[in-house]
Amino acid sequence: MSTTLLKTTGIAKRFGPVVALKSVDLEVAAGEVHAVLGANGAGKSTLVKILSGVFPPDRGTIAVNGEPISVRRPRDAMSAGLATVFQDPALVPDLTLDENFRLTRADLPSIRESLARFDLASLDLNTPVSEIPLETLRLIDLARALSLDPQVLLLDEITAALPADKAEHVFDVMRTQRERGRSVIFITHRLDEVIQLCDQATILRDGANVATLDPGAGGHDVLVEAMLGAVPERRETKRSTGNARSDGAIALKAEGLVSGDHVKGVDLELHAGEILGVAALEGQGQERLFELLAGDRRPHEGRILVDGSELRARSPYDAISKGVVLVPADRLRALLPNRSVRENLAATFYNRITSWLGTHRDEPQKVDGAIDRLDIDIRAQGRVRQLSGGNQQKVVIGRWLAAGFRTLLLFDPTRGIDIQTKQQIYKLLRELADDGAAILMYTSELPEIPQVCDRVLVMYDGQIVNEQDGPQATEQSMLSAAHGLQSAESDA
Numbered sequence: 001m002s003t004t005l006l007k008t009t010g011i012a013k014r015f016g017p018v019v020a021l022k023s024v025d026l027e028v029a030a031g032e033v034h035a036v037l038g039a040n041g042a043g044k045s046t047l048v049k050i051l052s053g054v055f056p057p058d059r060g061t062i063a064v065n066g067e068p069i070s071v072r073r074p075r076d077a078m079s080a081g082l083a084t085v086f087q088d089p090a091l092v093p094d095l096t097l098d099e100n101f102r103l104t105r106a107d108l109p110s111i112r113e114s115l116a117r118f119d120l121a122s123l124d125l126n127t128p129v130s131e132i133p134l135e136t137l138r139l140i141d142l143a144r145a146l147s148l149d150p151q152v153l154l155l156d157e158i159t160a161a162l163p164a165d166k167a168e169h170v171f172d173v174m175r176t177q178r179e180r181g182r183s184v185i186f187i188t189h190r191l192d193e194v195i196q197l198c199d200q201a202t203i204l205r206d207g208a209n210v211a212t213l214d215p216g217a218g219g220h221d222v223l224v225e226a227m228l229g230a231v232p233e234r235r236e237t238k239r240s241t242g243n244a245r246s247d248g249a250i251a252l253k254a255e256g257l258v259s260g261d262h263v264k265g266v267d268l269e270l271h272a273g274e275i276l277g278v279a280a281l282e283g284q285g286q287e288r289l290f291e292l293l294a295g296d297r298r299p300h301e302g303r304i305l306v307d308g309s310e311l312r313a314r315s316p317y318d319a320i321s322k323g324v325v326l327v328p329a330d331r332l333r334a335l336l337p338n339r340s341v342r343e344n345l346a347a348t349f350y351n352r353i354t355s356w357l358g359t360h361r362d363e364p365q366k367v368d369g370a371i372d373r374l375d376i377d378i379r380a381q382g383r384v385r386q387l388s389g390g391n392q393q394k395v396v397i398g399r400w401l402a403a404g405f406r407t408l409l410l411f412d413p414t415r416g417i418d419i420q421t422k423q424q425i426y427k428l429l430r431e432l433a434d435d436g437a438a439i440l441m442y443t444s445e446l447p448e449i450p451q452v453c454d455r456v457l458v459m460y461d462g463q464i465v466n467e468q469d470g471p472q473a474t475e476q477s478m479l480s481a482a483h484g485l486q487s488a489e490s491d492a
Contacts, residue, residue, distance in 0.1 A: 002029035004066070005183045006051075006082075006152050011060035012207075013046055015386055020046040022207040023060070028152065028200075033174050033184045035194045035215060038204035039227050039418040041377060041388040044187050045087055047204070048156045051185075052084040053077040064151065081151030085158050087187075087389065087416070088332060089137040091129045097140065098125040107147040114143035118169045133283075134161045134330065139169060146173065153177055154185045157389070159193060160416035161329075163281055163444065171197060189418050190445075191220050203227055228420055248272030249307070251438035252293065252324065252407050256302035262288035264462035265302070270407065270438045275429055277453030277470060278442040279478045285462035286442050287329070290411050293440070294326035295319030306407070320348075323406030327396050327413055334396045337385035341378045344395050345370055348403040370398035375424060390421035397425070408432065410441040414448065426452050446475045460484045 006028040013021040021043045028034045036044050050057050053074040062069055069080045077084070091100045101108055115123055118139045129137065138161050145153060155174075159167045174184045174197055186198060194201055194215045201215040203226040211226045248271035257266040262285045270276050280286045291297045293304060295313030304311040306322040313319050316326065328334055336344050345367045371378060374394040377387060384395055393413065400408065410429075414422045429452060433439055443449065449456050453470035458481035460466075466481035 002031060004028070005030040005032075005064065006185075007063045007066075008047075008051070009061045009063075011047065011050060011057050011062070013043075013050060013055070013058050018386065019207055021050075021057075024204065024207070024209050026202055026209065027212075028183045028185060030183060031178050031181045032199045033178055033186055033197055035186050035188070035198040035201035036204065037187075037191075037194065037201050037223060037227055039390075039420050041391065042204040042227070043207040044204055045156055045388070048084060048086070048154050048185070048187065051077060051082055051152075051154060052086075078148055082154065083145040083148040083150035083152075084154040085138070085141045085145050085156065087156045087160075089129070089134070090141055091137060093130040094128065096126050096128055097123070097132070100129060101125070101144070104144070106144050110147035110149075111140075111143045114146050115140070117172075118143065118166075135163065135166050138162055139166060142170065142173065150182065152183045152185060154187075156187045157189070157416045159188055159190060163283075167193075189416060191215075191223055194223065195219065205229065224419060227418070248274060248436070248438070250305075251307060252440065253305040254289075254293065254302065255305070257289070257292055257299045257304070258301035259285075259288050259292055259297060259299050262462055263292065263299070266459075266462075266464055268457060268464060270440050272406075272436050272438045273433050274455070275433050275439045275441060275453050275470070277449045277456035277473075278440065278459060279446060279449060279456050279473075279482060280442070280459035281482045284459045284482070286459050287411065288462075289459070290326065290409055290440075290442065293319070294324065294409055296326075323404075324409065325400045325403075325405040325407070326409040327393075327400070327411065329411045329415065331389070331392050331396050332385075334399075335384055335392060338383050341371070341376060341384055341387070341395055342367055344384050345399050345402050348399055366402040366404075370402040373401060374398045374428065390417035393417055393425075394421070397428070401428075405437065407438040407440070410439065412442055412444050415444065422448075446478050449473050449478065458482050 004027055008024060008026045011021055011024040024043065024047055036047065038044050049055060051062065051071065053071045053076050056072050062071055064080050071077050101111060115121060120136065120139060138158050142158065158170055162170065174186065177184050188194060198215050201213055201223065202209050203211040205227060215223060250269050251272045252270040254266055254268045257263050266289060278286055292299050295316045295318050298313065306324055311319060311322060336347060374397065376394045376398060377391045384392060414425060429439055441453065450471050450473050455470050456468050456473050456478065457464045458466040458478055460482055461484065465484065468477060
């Protein structure tokens with residue numbers, strides 16, 4: 001019988017009026033990969049931060065190998081054999097990798113060994129963190145955690161930012177930890193990963209554990225029912241096949257866009273009333289394409305037309321002034337983390353594009369409307385950083401809902417959020433499109449495409465190589481095109 005490696009009893013935490021954890025009991029055996037699941041706001045990340053020493057619990061106990069421990073700061077957690085990869089990169093962006101490692105007195109030879117294992121042996125440690133892609137930063141954080149040789153490795157949404165090939169490195173680490181008799185606490189919203197990799201799953205709901213079960217025994221429905229209290233109805237969000245392609249006027253058009261080796265002659269048309277998906281493997285030019293369309297970069301060649309007029313953007317403000325707005329992949333980049341929900345939602349009313357958005361007198365009503373329409377949790381009024389990841393994403397989307405827009409660019413908008421919040425966002429996007437908005441959405445989760453999109457464009461090596469009808473697209477057909485195995489002719 002396996003021995004218990006980590007045990008928590010009655011862990012509770014409150015932030016002002018917000019009860020993050022009511023009472024959490026968790027028991028993780030040696031040699032076990034243990035998932036902690038729950039909807040956004042259930043308390044998963046709070047539990048991880050308590051186990052990591054980021055902040056202390058208000059009450060409750062933690063024991064490792066049967067011995068009670070006091071975790072009041074990160075050093076206490078590391079001394080007890082607990083190492084964490086947090087939901088967001090734990091690296092100082094203005095420093096180089098080497099400076100970050102020296103700052104934390106990390107074991108550099110061990111880190112280099114893990115980086116080589118992750119196919120990152122050639123990574124220059126003198127590179128500023130701000131210049132490193134998010135998916136690489138996640139693996140660097142993992143390498144740093146492994147350098148501590150932890151008894152318990154805590155992984156909070158590490159795979160949410162990773163493509164399939166890089167996520168496999170994480171899975172290999174999890175299997176190795178299990179084989180060594182060590183334990184892994186794994187937080188993810190990707191239930192397939194839980195079913196395939198985890199021995200046990202503890203479900204949190206409203207700050208308390210409500211079940212511990214074998215995730216492979218009941219499948220997705222059992223896990224979802226435990227998380228939400230009932231299996232949610234699958235909402236029909238897509239339109240009937242093909243009727244959005246010619247109904248609306250062309251809201252956004254790209255002609256021959258070129259940007260270095262990232263984007264190589266992209267043509268696309270986005271219609272009012274349409275949700276147009278973009279599917280691609282990591283690093284195929286999709287991020288640069290969205291930066292060009294949002295005015296964050298200028299193309300080397302080609303042009304962008306908004307409602308028939310050429311967009312010559314020197315900055316995102318120029319695109320916003322034409323009604324083209326972006327929800328980026330990194331939600332923290334778009335938020336004021338130490339300001340309130342309302343201040344974040346109203347931020348666009350207090351800058352030099354106010355004349356297009358409306359007057360300050362409109363602000364309270366429009367902010368309230370965004371909160372209601374997205375069902376944003378405003379209990380943590382003081383700081384938006386205290387919200388769950390899903391509610392933070394709602395705030396980013398809600399900002400533009402309050403301000404108004406004509407064309408919405410969404411880059412991986414449901415990354416790392418729970419199934420209930422995803423369904424809320426799907427429903428909102430369909431409603432916005434039905435009201436005449438034009439929506440372009442890249443998603444790393446291909447099963448979302450047929451649920452949400454009217455059409456899908458597949459990118460490979462900086463080009464659009466394939467077009468498919470959204471509702472009819474399959475994961476196999478999109479992956480085939482994303483690997484460059486289909487011609488550029490439409491499959492629609």
